[in-house]
Amino acid sequence: MDQYLGYAGYGMEYLRDTGYSIDQYLRDTRYNVDQYLRDTRYNVDQYLRYTRDNVKVDQYLVSPLVVWVICVLCVSGLLGFDAYILRRKYRSKVKRFIQQTRAVINDFRSARYYKPWNSAKPIIVTTKKQIQELSEASQVLSQRAVYADMFGFKHTLNGYDHHEVNTAKSRLFGRLLQVQGTANLPKVFPFLTKRLNESLGVQLRQGKLTPNGISLPVANTVRVLASRLMGVTFFGENLSADPKFADALLRHPKDMVSCLAAFQVTPGFLSSAVHSLITRGGQSQKLILSKLAYILGPGYESWDEPLPLKELTFAWNMVQLTRDNPYWTSSEQLAQNLLGAWFAAAHQPWMNLDFITLSLCVHPEIQDALREEIGDLEGLDYERLQNMPLLDSFIKETVRLHPLDTMAVRRKALKDYTFVGGAPFVKAGSTVCVSSYDKMHDDIDYPNPNSYQPRRFLDTRSPVRGTKFTDVSEKFPVWGFGSLACPGRFHASIVIKLILVHLIMKFDLRLEDEKARRLWSWETFTMPYESTRFVLKART
Numbered sequence: 201m202d203q204y205l206g207y208a209g210y211g212m213e214y215l216r217d218t219g220y221s222i223d224q225y226l227r228d229t230r231y232n233v234d235q236y237l238r239d240t241r242y243n244v245d246q247y248l249r250y251t252r253d254n255v256k257v258d259q260y261l262v263s264p265l266v267v268w269v270i271c272v273l274c275v276s277g278l279l280g281f282d283a284y285i286l287r288r289k290y291r292s293k294v295k296r297f298i299q300q301t302r303a304v305i306n307d308f309r310s311a312r313y314y315k316p317w318n319s320a321k322p323i324i325v326t327t328k329k330q331i332q333e334l335s336e337a338s339q340v341l342s343q344r345a346v347y348a349d350m351f352g353f354k355h356t357l358n359g360y361d362h363h364e365v366n367t368a369k370s371r372l373f374g375r376l377l378q379v380q381g382t383a384n385l386p387k388v389f390p391f392l393t394k395r396l397n398e399s400l401g402v403q404l405r406q407g408k409l410t411p412n413g414i415s416l417p418v419a420n421t422v423r424v425l426a427s428r429l430m431g432v433t434f435f436g437e438n439l440s441a442d443p444k445f446a447d448a449l450l451r452h453p454k455d456m457v458s459c460l461a462a463f464q465v466t467p468g469f470l471s472s473a474v475h476s477l478i479t480r481g482g483q484s485q486k487l488i489l490s491k492l493a494y495i496l497g498p499g500y501e502s503w504d505e506p507l508p509l510k511e512l513t514f515a516w517n518m519v520q521l522t523r524d525n526p527y528w529t530s531s532e533q534l535a536q537n538l539l540g541a542w543f544a545a546a547h548q549p550w551m552n553l554d555f556i557t558l559s560l561c562v563h564p565e566i567q568d569a570l571r572e573e574i575g576d577l578e579g580l581d582y583e584r585l586q587n588m589p590l591l592d593s594f595i596k597e598t599v600r601l602h603p604l605d606t607m608a609v610r611r612k613a614l615k616d617y618t619f620v621g622g623a624p625f626v627k628a629g630s631t632v633c634v635s636s637y638d639k640m641h642d643d644i645d646y647p648n649p650n651s652y653q654p655r656r657f658l659d660t661r662s663p664v665r666g667t668k669f670t671d672v673s674e675k676f677p678v679w680g681f682g683s684l685a686c687p688g689r690f691h692a693s694i695v696i697k698l699i700l701v702h703l704i705m706k707f708d709l710r711l712e713d714e715k716a717r718r719l720w721s722w723e724t725f726t727m728p729y730e731s732t733r734f735v736l737k738a739r740t
């Protein structure tokens with residue numbers, strides 16, 4: 201009641217303040233009340249009838265706000281307002297964050313974050329005479345010490361002695377790989393072709409089916425193919441097909457590169473623990489070494505590989521070539537060195553193959569030109585594959601523009617050293633090398649050096665005309681120089697070529713995403729991204 205009187209008081213105050221007459225108010229109210237009653241009666245009937253008939257629909261109708269919000273969202277969505285609002289406020293940040301996270305994960309998976317070289321800048325020599333001297337002064341300027349420091353051979357190659365100055369190992373590698381190995385290549389060729397067909401089949405079955413063909417990661421595919429083929433030349437068909445051994449052969453070089461990364465940021469006394477952590481206690485290294493020590497020692501004769509191929513493998517011939525040499529004392533020592541050669545053979549060819557495959561993907565016209573040169577896979581033998589000038593020139597030009605390392609012929613001075621003529625002086629512990637980038641961008645040898653010319657080595661009038669991919673020269677120092685130049689380059693070349701011609705003849709190659717990142721560089725190195733995918737469309 202008190203409350204009511206209070207409202208009445210406010211009402212009188214309102215009438216006084218506004219000058220609104222009571223008559224007017226009553227007239228309005230009467231009218232409104234009639235109207236209200238009429239309307240309410242109608243609505244009550246209507247409402248009762250409606251509720252009886254359709255209770256569910258009513259739930260939506262009583263929420264016109266919901267309907268309105270949905271309509272607004274639909275219309276604004278169609279017009280792109282939501283994207284606009286998100287972009288303005290959060291979208292760019294969220295998108296950038298997701299992109300950066302993806303890039304970091306991608307970089308780690310591709311081992312991008314290793315620091316492959318210590319920060320001291322190497323001394324660069326330029327003249328042919330100096331390069332010759334650099335390559336041959338092995339008593340002071342050590343090739344192996346550079347790689348041993350870089351990859352931590354002490355851990356990754358089971359205590360490999362890298363500060364030695366004798367050349368027994370290099371002589372063995374030269375005879376085993378370059379002389380005998382190359383002579384055997386035509387006979388090994390059919391086994392390589394067979395292995396390629398099997399391994400390619402396995403890779404294709406693991407690919408992702410898309411409307412345009414089979415999608416596969418470029419890096420992993422070519423790495424596996426190169427490793428499987430190289431395995432045949434080293435260890436024969438049977439051992440290299442053993443799943444555990446084959447997996448270890450693939451993993452050990454990857455482990456070494458990961459260790460290389462980690463060792464750059466690890467204090468020396470922790471290296472052993474870090475190595476153990478990364479390589480799961482050196483699992484793959486131990487497995488390979490124990491198998492090799494067996495086939496190079498007690499199991500040499502009984503080792504399970506049919507003779508025609510067995511006698512052509514590096515493993516078999518390594519024993520033959522070291523039998524009467526007092527330097528080689530045990531099968532464990534041989535095993536360790538064969539593993540060293542395996543690392544040299546396994547970690548570079550696939551990267552070259554990756555860059556070359558990427559180039560093919562973005563240049564379908566080169567695929568067509570090469571198909572014309574290759575002709576047919578039927579009856580393809582070593583001789584014919586070696587005689588494809590366009591293929592050779594295309595590979596060499598791609599490697600020239602994308603070398604894995606812009607430095608070559610790296611040597612570490614074991615003592616102070618002065619080059620003939622008084623300069624440069626190299627302090628013990630420093631590194632000397634050649635800039636392969638400068639050499640391969642010299643505009644006399646390579647006119648218009650930045651342009652990509654797959655026919656360059658066929659068409660040019662410069663001094664590099666007619667030179668082959670495997671030729672060792674200071675104008676193309678990717679293989680090193682002089683007597684220590686890579687002894688496995690003929691194997692690298694034949695494996696790369698064989699895989700390429702099969703891919704080109706069987707498929708049309710293209711990138712799954714043309715905008716995807718393909719290569720990254722760090723210091724003097726260029727590496728492939730693991731995530732880049734290509735699509736293989738079978739040719740009819």
Ligand code: HEM
Binds near residue numbers: 335609610678
């Ligand atoms: C595209 C692939 C390859 C590239 C770019 C490459 C490059 C090199 C380079 C630059 C050197 C050091 C030369 C020096 O510093 O003077 C080297 C050494 C070596 N390479 Fe290769 N290589 C490749 C493939 C292979 C293959 C397939 C094998 C084995 C079949 C192999 C076996 C070796 C060995 C054993 C050494 C050490 C030689 C020694 O200690 O005297 N390489 N390679």
